[in-house]
Amino acid sequence: MSMFCYQCQETRGGIACTGKKGICGISENCVNLQDLTLHLVKGMALFSTRAREKGIESDKLNRFIIEVLFETVTNVVFTEEVSIDRITKALELREEIKQAYLAAGGELPDDLPSCATWTGTPDQYLEKANSLSGQIDAPDEDTRSLRSLVVYGLKGMAAYTDHAFHLGYEDANIYAFTQKALAALTDDSRSLDDNIALVDETGKFGVAAMALLDKANTETYGTPEISTVNLGVGSNSGILISGHDLKDLDELLKQSENSGVDIYTHGEMLPAHAYPLLKKYEHLKGNYGGAWHEQKKDFESFNGPVLLTSNCLVPPIDSYKERLYTTGLVRFDGVSHIEDRQAGAEKDFSKIIEQAKACPAPEEIETGQITCGFAHEQVLSLAEKVIDAVKSGAVKKFVVMAGCDGRMKSREYYTEFAEELPSDTIIMTAGCAKFRYNKLSLGDIGGIPRVLDAGQCNDSYSLAVIALKLKEAFGLEDVNELPIVYNIAWYEQKAVLVLLALLSLGVKNIHLGPTLPALLSPNALNALIENFGMSGISTVRQDMERFMA
Secondary structure, eight states, rough: OEEOOOSSTTTTTOEEEESBBTTTSOOOOHHHHHHHHHHHHHHHHHHHHHHHHOOOOOHHHHHHEEEEEEETTSSSBOOOHHHHHHHHHHHHHHHHHHHHHTTTTTTOOOOGGGGGGGOOOOOHHHHHHHHHHHHHHHSSSSHHHHHHHHHHHHHHHHHHHHHHTTTTTOHHHHHHHHHHHHHHHTTTTHHHHHHHHHHHHHHHHHHHHEEEEEHHHHHHHOOOOEEEEEOOSSSSSSEEEESOHHHHHHHHHHHHHHTTTTEEEOOGHHHHHHHGGHTTOOEEEEEESOOOGHHHHHHHHHHHOOEEEEEOOOOOOOOTTTEEEETTOBOOOOOOOEEHHHHTTTOHHHHHHHHHTTOOOOOOOSSEEEEEEHHHHHHHTHHHHHHHHHTTTSSSSEEEEEOOOSSSGGGGHHHHHHHHHHEEEEEOOOSGGGGGTTTOOOOOOOEEEEEEEEOSGGGHHHHHHHHHHHHHTTSSOOOSSSSEEEEEEEHHHHHHHHHHHHTTTTOOEEEEESSSOOOOOOHHHHHHHHHOOOHHHHHHOHHHHHHHO
């Protein structure tokens, strides 16, 4: 069976990536091996959920499942070797938790699914992986669609949970729910309503995961402040850091201080400039380039080393491959990898710093400044000003344009939409979708910038907090009574989780684009439309008319 993948927005033909390679560049074997790893993790979750009822908890199993889910997010792991190691470990941990459960007096049914029983040696992994259907197991298309939403939501949740873990923050309830949900995906007796309820519960725990990471980031690095970020370059050589992991940036800044090397952020690392304990470093020079999909152009012209800390890696080209480094869970064959930190120690970034010293300064590709740092605490500090602007009519509407950016030409829609918005509207954004409009000269309304950038994709939590607080401030019963329009772009699984989180908070009438997820069956899509008013987008002119009505 060739690969089958429809977990990102750019899936081939809007249907699924099949054949030898996906649109993202991942190989057939790599995808199929990742599918086998997820298959085994479901079996592991069957045993761990039962074991937890008997008071058995495994920290290493909890971490393993989160890491596997994160590794299988789009644009993280491109090597077969990682998945082969994971499969071996999955078989080992599955047997350990099974035996612990049985030793505690647990009993197992006779009809366990293959995810809980299959075993093999490394030379058999690929054959088994290729024998899987490539699609999530399900008795019918509607169940498969809803299970896919849960799986992709869990992957997004795992990404946020992993970042929080590295800052020393955990939530045992998130581990327990993740495993309970994975186990439920193997139960064909569950009804359509049961599966819809599981989708909703995934959204609720998604809110918890985003809140956990928000707490981890702010308690570690301070509450984000409204900050201006330089877009130009200096005369020193530099290191460009991309991805989402703030702890990696923190350690890189510490180790490169007084080295004569400047540090620049790229893509989703831009919001780091708003955190007080990160922006205090004078050699945190600015932001270079745009969203993740522009990295081939940006990384080439940067001239110095580039560090990729999480998802959003694009297969590199030879012109910069020797100065590209991965760390954390990210892997690509032939690219240098910075190993994980040992207990009580930092990662060692000396190799990348030394290489930077021998590189020319970055080529300047733009100049000017942009503003970030409009997370919930900062916006709420302006609440009185915002409320007065709404009451006076100076602000007619807020438009949430959060989510992901991507390569498709159809995404030019979001730039055009921002440009066409009336001057009495304010854009609230988070995630790399902002690179479609955060450098436009849209001005302000009475001192309130017309683009309020809350941060990374996980900071969509801030947008939800702001909406709920505004609801209270205006004395409304329903968040949907606020003058807010949701026009959200999606690309991968973290955006799926953000969508599920917003739905779980009761937000309705979300417009999702540039295309709706291929995983949605007609009945699943109708359920989202009927229950939440969710829909796609059309043209800028048509959407402007219906959104601004």
